[in-house]
Amino acid sequence: MATEAIKLILGVGEPLVGRLMLYDSLRMSFRDVKIRKDPQCELCGDHPTVTELIDYQTFCAVELPSAAQAQTFDPASVEISAAELKSLVDQGAPMTLLDVREPHEWDITHLDNARLTPLSKFEQYISELNPEEEIYLYCYKGKRSLTALQQLKERGFKNLHSLAGGIDGWAVAIDPDMPRY
Secondary structure, eight states: OHHHHHHHHHTOSOOOTTEEEEEETTTTEEEEEEOOOOTTOTTTSSSOOOOSOOOHHHHTTOOOOOHHHHHHOOGGGTEEOHHHHHHHHHHTOOOEEEEOSOHHHHHHOOOTTEEEOOGGGTHHHHTTSOTTSOEEEEOSSSHHHHHHHHHHHHTTOOSEEEETTHHHHHHHHTOTTSOOO
16 A cells, blocks of 8 residues: 555556555465446545545444453354355255345355345344344455344344355355455
């Protein structure tokens, strides 16, 4: 990011406007991802509403668990690996698969048979869910799905699972051709 700032300030080189460069230091590789502008985006859209610094967690609809929740909730007890979820999907196990990312993330990539239920509007979807079904949740890296899982747990849902590492972990472990961001 510092290099991009210097290029923009000096007006030299080719800036990454509309693109994102991903660097994988373990593989010593670079990837260039083109990003389409979302006209509805609150930051860069046709009519931006965010014009000053804001609270990141509020903007991204990420709610951190309270101290009481953190003490009574062990993520390891509900997380499932990408390989375990893939095995269940391949076996045709009955499940409800929920993607709690935002629509712009869903548009980049998502798992087949998943339902988009953004965490920012998750409350409105809860009544549509069956508390008796096996519910598997995922997000980008695994944090938001745990937040959604906690909300369901508080409402009496019992058969809950969260994809450890999120869809990014799935792309690494199961589907290397899947777009990553």
